[in-house]
Amino acid sequence: MDRPLNATAASLLGFLHRGPMTGWDLVVVAQESIGGFWSLTQSQVYRELAAMERDGLIRAEKTGPRERKPFSLTEAGRSAFAEWLDREPGPENIRYPLLLTMVFGEYLAPERLAEMLRDHQQMHERQLASYLETAASHELDGNRFALATLDFGIYYERAVIEWFNNLPARLTRNT
Amino acid sequence: MDRPLNATAASLLGFLHRGPMTGWDLVVVAQESIGGFWSLTQSQVYRELAAMERDGLIRAEKTGPRERKPFSLTEAGRSAFAEWLDREPGPENIRYPLLLTMVFGEYLAPERLAEMLRDHQQMHERQLASYLETAASHELDGNRFALATLDFGIYYERAVIEWFNNLPARLTRNT
DNA sequence: ACGGACATGTAATAAGTTACATGATTAT
DNA sequence: ATAATCATGTAACTTATTACATGTCCGT
Numbered sequence: 177m178d179r180p181l182n183a184t185a186a187s188l189l190g191f192l193h194r195g196p197m198t199g200w201d202l203v204v205v206a207q208e209s210i211g212g213f214w215s216l217t218q219s220q221v222y223r224e225l226a227a228m229e230r231d232g233l234i235r236a237e238k239t240g241p242r243e244r245k246p247f248s249l250t251e252a253g254r255s256a257f258a259e260w261l262d263r264e265p266g267p268e269n270i271r272y273p274l275l276l277t278m279v280f281g282e283y284l285a286p287e288r289l290a291e292m293l294r295d296h297q298q299m300h301e302r303q304l305a306s307y308l309e310t311a312a313s314h315e316l317d318g319n320r321f322a323l324a325t326l327d328f329g330i331y332y333e334r335a336v337i338e339w340f341n342n343l344p345a346r347l348t349r350n351t
Numbered sequence: 352m353d354r355p356l357n358a359t360a361a362s363l364l365g366f367l368h369r370g371p372m373t374g375w376d377l378v379v380v381a382q383e384s385i386g387g388f389w390s391l392t393q394s395q396v397y398r399e400l401a402a403m404e405r406d407g408l409i410r411a412e413k414t415g416p417r418e419r420k421p422f423s424l425t426e427a428g429r430s431a432f433a434e435w436l437d438r439e440p441g442p443e444n445i446r447y448p449l450l451l452t453m454v455f456g457e458y459l460a461p462e463r464l465a466e467m468l469r470d471h472q473q474m475h476e477r478q479l480a481s482y483l484e485t486a487a488s489h490e491l492d493g494n495r496f497a498l499a500t501l502d503f504g505i506y507y508e509r510a511v512i513e514w515f516n517n518l519p520a521r522l523t524r525n526t
Numbered sequence: 527a528c529g530g531a532c533a534t535g536t537a538a539t540a541a542g543t544t545a546c547a548t549g550a551t552t553a554t
Numbered sequence: 555a556t557a558a559t560c561a562t563g564t565a566a567c568t569t570a571t572t573a574c575a576t577g578t579c580c581g582t
Contacts, residue, residue, distance in 0.1 A: 243533060262459065264470075269446055272503075276361075276388070284436050299442065325454055359542090374561080
């Protein structure tokens with residue numbers, strides 16, 4: 177007990193500030209609001225919820241229809257969250273397999289690499305479009321913080337796309 | 352055996368194309384060349400090396416001074432790598448705790464958030480400077496692929512810094 | 527009636543982190 | 555001589571991924 181809260185668990189506590197939610201709800205909400213820079217899976221959510229219930233940070237409300245089991249914040253949970261939130265957030269980390277592939281590009285058929293680049297560029301363009309749509313929808317207007325993180329995604333995708341566009345010049349060179 | 356190769360292990364095989372290296376060497380080389388978008392730890396390296404030796408993908412050369420135990424690629428290793436390299440690289444994933452903190456910014460003292468933002472912006476500025484220095488040093492000129500990934504880092508850091516610079520306008524708004 | 531979304535959870539495994547133990551060699 | 559760096563590795567643990575099992579309720 178009183179293990180330090182990990183970021184994934186903490187984010188669940190954060191969402192529970194909005195009111196009681198089930199694991200399912202949390203997966204959906206998290207996917208939507210932090211999915212762009214913090215991945216989590218269903219399994220993780222249920223596991224963290226179970227652990228946090230054991231630790232008294234959340235409490236199960238009475239089970240609803242379809243075995244819905246909503247959890248609500250306890251005072252302990254609220255303060256554990258506040259403590260976590262105030263801590264120095266760690267450095268970001270990026271893991272991009274495509275770049276790994278590219279570092280070893282000399283061992284790969286150029287057309288194959290080109291194909292991968294095309295695919296990934298397309299994915300990023302779609303992601304950017306989706307972010308822009310969200311931004312235009314005004315559904316986040318109530319929360320300037322959420323909007324700011326969305327903005328991060330937009331800046332990121334734009335930069336990546338620009339990088340893709342300038343790549344051929346970089347890669348076609350002699351050497 | 353014949354478990355699918357993971358990206359971390361595969362990258363070690365990639366580096367071994369340059370010639371036999373020890374775990375230590377690999378940690379250093381990997382840190383330098385892919386550290387920006389693929390983190391790995393010493394433990395992981397030694398574990399993957401042990402597993403790959405078991406699987407016959409690499410072979411230990413004779414131990415040198417200081418218990419140095421260099422590994423070299425086997426034919427099996429070479430072809431496992433080629434196979435891995437040709438595969439569809441998965442989507443990138445970013446995990447940025449600062450953004451998590453920001454999403455819940457409404458529960459945090461504004462000055463504390465501002466402080467975190469200042470710190471992180473500084474970290475990104477330093478990172479950018481370091482990338483630019485590497486780019487200016489011409490030490491990567493022999494490898495246009497490595498240069499391209501370095502470029503990714505530069506585009507990324509620039510975008511993030513720009514985002515930081517535009518943040519106050521975003522966050523100071525009413526609401 | 528039935529397909530699809532809702533909902534919870536477990537099992538098995540892989541990957542990643544942190545800390546430590548041990549010792550050799552080099553440079554000062 | 556002693557501190558720093560080189561070098562290998564283990565132990566203990568936490569986090570993350572993938573796949574599966576089970577069942578409910580809603581809409582058509």
